[in-house]
Amino acid sequence: xxxxxxxxTQPVTMESNANTNNSINNGSSLLTATSSTNTNSPxxxxxxxxxxxxxxxxxxxxxxxxxxxxxxxxxxxxDIHLIDLDTIDVSNLNRQFLFRKEHVGKSxxxxxRESVLAYRxxxxxxxxxxxxxxxxxxxxxxxxxxxxxxxxxxxxxxxHVNRMCLAAKVIKRGLTECYECQPKPPQKSFPGCTIRxxxxxPIHCIVWAKHLFNQLFGEEDPDQDVSPDTEDPELAADAxxxxxxxxxxxxxxxxxxxxxxxxxxxxxxxxxxxxxTKLFINDIHYLLSMENLWKNRRxxxxxxxxxxxxxxxxxxxxxxxxxxxxxKVWSVEGCKQxxxxxxxxxxxxxxxxxxxxxxxxKTYLVRKPNPHKMLLNPCVLDKANPKCYVCxxxxxxxxxxxxxxxxxxxxxxxxxxxxxxxxxxxxELDDGKGTILLTDEEGVTEGNETKYLSEFNILEGSxxxxxxxxxxxxxxxxxxxxxxLEEGELYKLIVDRSQLNAQPEKxxxxxxxxxxxxxxxVIEQNMAATxxxxxxxxxxxxxxxxxxxxxxxxxxx
Amino acid sequence: xxxxxxxMSSQAITEDEAALYDRQIRLWGLDAQKRMRASDVLVxxxxxxxxxxxxxxxxxxxxxxxxxxxxxxxxxxxxxxxVVSSDHLGKKVAEASLNAIRRLxxxxxxxxxxxxxxxxxxxxxxxxxxxxxxxxxxxxxTRVNDICREHKVKFFCGSVFGFYGFMFSDxxxxxxxxxxxxxxxxxxxxxxxxxxxxxxxxxxxxETETVTVKNTSHFESFKSTLSVDWSTLTPKxxxxxxxxxxxxxxxxxxxxxxGHKPKMGDIDKLLAQCTETMTNLKLDPSLLLDKFxxxxxxxPEMSPVCAVIGGVLGQEILKAVSQKDAPxxxxxxxxxxxxxxxxxxxxxKAFLPPAKKSTVVEELIL
Numbered sequence: 001x002x003x004x005x006x007x008x009t010q011p012v013t014m015e016s017n018a019n020t021n022n023s024i025n026n027g028s029s030l031l032t033a034t035s036s037t038n039t040n041s042p043x044x045x046x047x048x049x050x051x052x053x054x055x056x057x058x059x060x061x062x063x064x065x066x067x068x069x070x071x072x073x074x075x076x077x078x079d080i081h082l083i084d085l086d087t088i089d090v091s092n093l094n095r096q097f098l099f100r101k102e103h104v105g106k107s108x109x110x111x112x113r114e115s116v117l118a119y120r121x122x123x124x125x126x127x128x129x130x131x132x133x134x135x136x137x138x139x140x141x142x143x144x145x146x147x148x149x150x151x152x153x154x155x156x157x158x159x160h161v162n163r164m165c166l167a168a169k170v171i172k173r174g175l176t177e178c179y180e181c182q183p184k185p186p187q188k189s190f191p192g193c194t195i196r197x198x199x200x201x202p203i204h205c206i207v208w209a210k211h212l213f214n215q216l217f218g219e220e221d222p223d224q225d226v227s228p229d230t231e232d233p234e235l236a237a238d239a240x241x242x243x244x245x246x247x248x249x250x251x252x253x254x255x256x257x258x259x260x261x262x263x264x265x266x267x268x269x270x271x272x273x274x275x276x277t278k279l280f281i282n283d284i285h286y287l288l289s290m291e292n293l294w295k296n297r298r299x300x301x302x303x304x305x306x307x308x309x310x311x312x313x314x315x316x317x318x319x320x321x322x323x324x325x326x327x328k329v330w331s332v333e334g335c336k337q338x339x340x341x342x343x344x345x346x347x348x349x350x351x352x353x354x355x356x357x358x359x360x361x362k363t364y365l366v367r368k369p370n371p372h373k374m375l376l377n378p379c380v381l382d383k384a385n386p387k388c389y390v391c392x393x394x395x396x397x398x399x400x401x402x403x404x405x406x407x408x409x410x411x412x413x414x415x416x417x418x419x420x421x422x423x424x425x426x427x428e429l430d431d432g433k434g435t436i437l438l439t440d441e442e443g444v445t446e447g448n449e450t451k452y453l454s455e456f457n458i459l460e461g462s463x464x465x466x467x468x469x470x471x472x473x474x475x476x477x478x479x480x481x482x483x484x485l486e487e488g489e490l491y492k493l494i495v496d497r498s499q500l501n502a503q504p505e506k507x508x509x510x511x512x513x514x515x516x517x518x519x520x521x522v523i524e525q526n527m528a529a530t531x532x533x534x535x536x537x538x539x540x541x542x543x544x545x546x547x548x549x550x551x552x553x554x555x556x557x
Numbered sequence: 558x559x560x561x562x563x564x565m566s567s568q569a570i571t572e573d574e575a576a577l578y579d580r581q582i583r584l585w586g587l588d589a590q591k592r593m594r595a596s597d598v599l600v601x602x603x604x605x606x607x608x609x610x611x612x613x614x615x616x617x618x619x620x621x622x623x624x625x626x627x628x629x630x631x632x633x634x635x636x637x638x639x640v641v642s643s644d645h646l647g648k649k650v651a652e653a654s655l656n657a658i659r660r661l662x663x664x665x666x667x668x669x670x671x672x673x674x675x676x677x678x679x680x681x682x683x684x685x686x687x688x689x690x691x692x693x694x695x696x697x698x699t700r701v702n703d704i705c706r707e708h709k710v711k712f713f714c715g716s717v718f719g720f721y722g723f724m725f726s727d728x729x730x731x732x733x734x735x736x737x738x739x740x741x742x743x744x745x746x747x748x749x750x751x752x753x754x755x756x757x758x759x760x761x762x763x764e765t766e767t768v769t770v771k772n773t774s775h776f777e778s779f780k781s782t783l784s785v786d787w788s789t790l791t792p793k794x795x796x797x798x799x800x801x802x803x804x805x806x807x808x809x810x811x812x813x814x815x816g817h818k819p820k821m822g823d824i825d826k827l828l829a830q831c832t833e834t835m836t837n838l839k840l841d842p843s844l845l846l847d848k849f850x851x852x853x854x855x856x857p858e859m860s861p862v863c864a865v866i867g868g869v870l871g872q873e874i875l876k877a878v879s880q881k882d883a884p885x886x887x888x889x890x891x892x893x894x895x896x897x898x899x900x901x902x903x904x905x906k907a908f909l910p911p912a913k914k915s916t917v918v919e920e921l922i923l
Contacts, residue, residue, distance in 0.1 A: 067864065070639050074605075074860035091579045094616050097661055119642050119657075324575045327587060375869065375889065376898030 043076075051076045055144060058082045059132055059161055060151035061108040066098045068151050069112060073120050081145070083128040083137070084108040132157055133423060139472050142168030155184065159421035160471065166391050167472035173391050174384045180421075181385035183495055192488070193232035196225065198293055212279070215261045216270070216343075217350050217358040223488070226261070226279070228287045231487070235292050270347040272340040276303075303332065389420075389495045395475045400482045400492040403453035408438055410490065411453065411464075419493060420475065422468040429456060430463035430476070437464070453479075570594070574664065578618055589879035590618065596878040597621045597684065601674050601701070602691035603628070603650040605637025605858035606717045609867020610689055611658050614874055621666040622658070623685070626651040627673045637717075637858040679704045687874055689713040693812035695783070702727055702779045711877045714779065715870050716809070718818055719856035720893035722866040723805045726873055726884065727776045733880045735772065738765045774886055782887065782903045788839035795840070799899045801890040803845045807834040808854055819855045827851050853893055865898060866891055 043051065056077055058065055061084035072080060086108045088099045098115035099108070107129035116125055130136070142148065142164045152158050162179035165171040171178050194200070195208050211224035268274050284302035288294070330338065350358050389395045399415065408427070416425040427438040437456055438445050448456075458464070464477040485492060570591060575582065582590050596619045600607050603626045615622055630645040630653050640657035641650065651669035659667045674690075674697065682688055682704050691714065692698055698714050705712040706729060715724030783806075787795065811830040812818050819827045828851055835842040869889050876882050888901040 071861050071864055074636060074639060076636075090576050093662075094578050094581055094618070097612055097616055100660060101663070119639055121642075324570060324572060324587070326575050326579065326582070373900050374897060375885075375900050376865065376891075376896065378892070378895035378897040380895075 048076065052078050054079065054146045056080045057142070057145040057148045058151055059148065059157070060084055060153070061096075061098075061112040061127075062086065062092070062151065062153060063095050065108075065151035066096045066112060068149060069098070069116060069125075072149075073116055073123055078122065079124050081126045081128070082109045082112060083130060083132055084112075085129065085131040133160060135470055137164070138470060139164065139167045142170060145170060150179075156421060160423065163390065163421070163468070163471035163473045171391070174386075174393075176381040177384055178388060178391035180390040181382070181388040192223070192225070193229045193234070196227065196229040197232050197287060197290065198234075198297060213346075213358075216265050216275075217346050219357055220260065220262050228283055228290070230290075232290070232293065235290055270343055272343050275343065276336065276339060303336075387496055389475065390473070395473075396478055397475065398478045398480050398494040400480045400485065400494065401453070401490070402483050402485070403458045403479065403481060406453050406490060407450055408453065408456075409449040412438055412449075415477075415491065415493065416466055420466075422466065422473065422475075423470050424468060426467045426469070428465040428467070429458065430465050431457075440469075568595070574618070577664075581617060585879060585881050589881045592879045593875060594618055595620050596686045597623070598687040598689065598874065598878075599623045599625060599682070599685040600689050600691075601625045603638075603654055604634065604691055604717070605860055605863035606715055606722065606867050606870070607689065607691045608638040608640060608654065609863050610871045610874065611654075612661060613867065613871030615658055615661045615665045615667065617871075617875055618662060619665055619878065621668070623668050623670055624651045624655065624658070625670045625672070625674055625677070627671050633857040637860050637863055674701065679708065682710055683708045685710055686878060687711050687713065689715075689870070689874060691716055693809055693818055694816075695809055695813045699778075699780045699783075706778055711874075712779075713870060713874060713877075715866055716818075717858040717862050717866060718808045718812075718854045720853040720859050720862055721801070721804060721808065722858075722862050722891045723801075724866055724870045724873070724889045725779060725782070726877070726887055727778055728774065728877055728884055728886075729776055731774045731776065731877065731880075731884060733772055733774065733876070733882060733884065734769055735882050736767050736769050738767055740765050772883065774884060776887055777904050781905045785903060785905050795844075798903075799890055799892065799901055800845050800848050801892045801899060802888065802901055802903065803835060803838070803840070804831070804849055804854070805890060806838075807831040807845065810834050819851075821852065821855045824851045824855060827855065848894065850894065859893075862891055862893065869898065 054077060056072065056079065058068060058072070058080060061069070061082055065082070065084065069080065069082065084107070088096070088103045088106055088108055088111060090101070090104050092108075093099055093101065093104075096108075098112045103111045107127070109127035109129050113125040113127040116123060128137075145168075148161065148165050148170050150158050150161055152161070158179055162171070166173055166178055190204060190207055195204055195211065199205050199208060208226055212226045214221060214224050215226055265275060280303040282302075284300050287300055288302070293299075346358060350356060384391055386392055389397050397420070412425060412427065416422045416427075424440055425438070426436065426440065429435040429437055435456070436445055437448055458479055460479060460481040462479040464479070466475045466477055467473070480494075482492075568591070570578075570587065574590075574594075578590055598614060598619050598621065600611055600622065603624060611622060611624070626649070628650055630641050630648050630650045632646075634641050634650060635643060635646075638654070640654045645653035649669070649671045651671050655667060655669045659665075674692070682701065688701060688705050688710055690698060690701055690712070693716055702712045702714070704710075706727060709729055711729070711731075712727040713724065716722065790798075807827070807830050808819065810833075811823070811827050814830075815823070815826070828846070831845050831849065831851075832842040835845055866889065869885075873884055873889075876884050885900045886902055888903055890899045890901060891897075892899060
């Protein structure tokens with residue numbers, strides 16, 4: 001009964017709300033107190049003008065971007081800049097509602113702008129058909145905006161925008177969390193031996209295919225080998241050895257074990273017959289020779305084994321007579337034809353590309369919604385992590401590495417760019433002299449790339465100052481010399497010093513840029529939410545899964 | 558128009574449709590798409606919320622959409638709806654929004670009906686598989702829901718009051734399929750311990766398989782959810798129910814009485830209604846009043862709230878027509894005080910969830 005006196009209806013300014021960092025609970029303060037003011041907006045006058053005058057930057061004009069743009073315009077924002085490097089595809093039309101059939105092939109940002117203007121003429125929208133990584137969008141560019149909104153589908157771009165916002169002070173450093181304050185769960189990766197030897201799920205085959213793509217056309221990475229893995233822990237030592245000894249099999253691969261797959265493929269001018277024979281016949285024979293693997297598994301079938309039978313496997317329709325090309329199950333022969341034609345197409349693309357490498361585009365993954373009673377979890381801005389390796393005052397990370405086994409190029413490509421999201425880092429050794437190890441400037445550090453860290457006298461405790469000019473991001477890497485990394489692991493990155501003393505062995509292995517797709521990340525975040533990232537290898541994983549299963553049970557009402 | 562209680566899906570999907578709907582077919586499968594494509598939907602009342610719903614279901618590819626509303630475009634529409642602009646002020650809102658909704662997906666037949674829902678009889682509603690109604694008149698909601706229930710038409714309703722909003726669904730007896738993951742019973746057949754460790758250490762899932770199960774869910778009518786005897790609940794049970802439900806209830810009762818949603822000048826009357834609503838339910842009004850910010854319920858529809866509730870409501874409609882995945886039974890509420898979205902099950906049989914039977918099926922025949 002005491003209600004009406006306790007309810008806050010007195011307007012306060014937007015600024016005071018922004019400072020409390022808790023404006024949601026004071027929502028009433030954003031509203032007009034009387035019905036007579038500003039017929040078209042529910043907000044009080046000074047908030048209306050704040051909204052009207054705010055300059056916004058929306059990064060991405062896809063599924064999220066279209067919806068976001070609509071909501072921003074309806075709420076009253078009038079000065080919006082929009083960037084997307086993509087063009088419209090017919091498969092976008094089922095959800096990106098600002099685009100229609102006649103727009104296919106056109107710039108997403110430009111068509112989104114035109115579509116909005118068709119309904120709301122009084123809005124100012126500036127469209128950029130460009131990549132956000134372009135240096136034209138530097139700190140000065142970002143500084144003009146009051147709010148920057150990410151509507152992106154990949155982590156690399158989100159990370160980059162985060163750095164730019166910190167540098168341009170769009171994010172108030174130290175006040176609230178930046179995108180990188182909480183360590184992201186490692187991107188999903190699979191053991192090499194599963195991918196190369198014993199794939200059991202469709203996703204394993206997709207990863208294998210992506211690796212093959214990179215081996216043949218993309219950036220070569222020794223961690224993405226697709227040939228049989230003789231170091232599979234499942235192979236007893238002698239079994240692997242006996243497999244290795246089979247010279248007949250080895251000979252059949254044409255001696256390619258020694259040259260890189262890429263080099264060999266290029267030498268053969270991407271000969272489809274030779275590649276097909278290696279990948280689907282010889283490699284499989286070789287796998288079959290690793291007998292231990294097939295004791296409790298169905299063994300793979302080389303494609304020369306029963307050629308007639310394989311050729312006869314009729315094209316099916318997945319049990320549904322839809323007649324649609326996308327629903328057909330391909331015959332082995334059909335797969336082979338597609339492999340041949342794709343190889344020819346990609347070879348042409350590669351020849352016409354400027355830097356002789358192709359970039360893998362996208363993958364798709366189905367995600368199941370997970371409805372609890374709480375379908376949308378409440379959220380407020382968290383405080384900045386004082387130890388954040390991006391937004392803290394003096395960001396530092398520890399790199400556990402054997403300096404005699406990592407080149408400067410690996411440090412730059414894998415650690416700084418691949419894992420730490422830098423675009424074009426310079427590296428300086430903090431040795432009192434300020435020795436420049438790596439920089440974009442021509443002629444300064446040529447030849448350094450292929451040298452090992454140890455050749456620069458990088459030792460335990462050495463400090464490397466890494467500087468990204470575009471992102472205005474400076475990070476100190478502290479070297480922790482170790483020789484006890486896991487098999488096949490080049491380094492470990494420790495972003496929080498306390499983890500170093502705690503349980504260094506049980507740190508999650510930071511994976512390479514396996515998949516940066518959005519749907520993938522959602523799954524990982526779910527896992528991170530339920531499981532302790534420092535869980536022990538033997539039992540922690542199961543706990544995560546059992547929690548996930550319980551959550552699934554809840555979906556039945 | 559409507560053929561049967563179950564949506565028939567005999568017509569083949571064309572290559573053009575397969576290209577357009579490619580991403581969602583990957584998500585929910587061809588059968589679900591066919592069912593969607595055969596469904597006829599009636600939307601009653603054009604506003605920010607139903608604008609979102611219509612956008613979402615037309616993009617996804619239903620067979621037909623009928624928009625029923627005799628009202629005219631007002632300023633409130635402009636701040637919550639993208640597809641009508643100031644040029645449309647004073648025109649019939651169903652007709653003003655028609656072309657823009659059609660353009661979203663030329664494969665969907667969209668028609669406008671500018672007569673009043675009050676003049677429509679059972680024969681009219683029977684034509685549709687789905688009725689989605691945005692009205693704040695409890696009597697009218699109850700009447701349409703009862704007709705739909707009798708004729709096995711799936712019924713949805715919802716409204717947005719400023720920053721607050723809700724949706725409700727009555728799917729009658731609803732059969733649906735869902736895929737659930739179960740861990741493979743691997744004993745001796747699994748990989749060796751060494752590899753298992755490596756699997757775990759790299760965050761891989763253990764081997765699981767997906768099975769399709771068929772479930773049945775029972776829904777109650779809107780009217781019967783209004784007749785829950787809250788006084789029989791223990792304080793603990795009561796605490797589990799979101800106070801947003803009682804706010805929603807008060808907002809609906811206010812609007813039913815006054816013939817419109819509350820405006821800024823109505824705050825005192827609204828607070829009086831909250832007390833009355835709670836007293837009628839034999840509940841302590843402070844349960845609600847301590848947490849309620851009435852001015853946030855007295856503005857025009859907030860478009861982001863419409864997007865949230867319209868997103869959930871649109872998805873619930875698509876789940877209902879495709880008979881795929883568990884529907885929310887039976888309320889979805891938005892709490893603007895902390896931006897939470899809550900699913901509440903409100904049944905007259907005091908909180909006993911309806912019996913559920915699930916069967917694993919090889920091939921799904923619904």
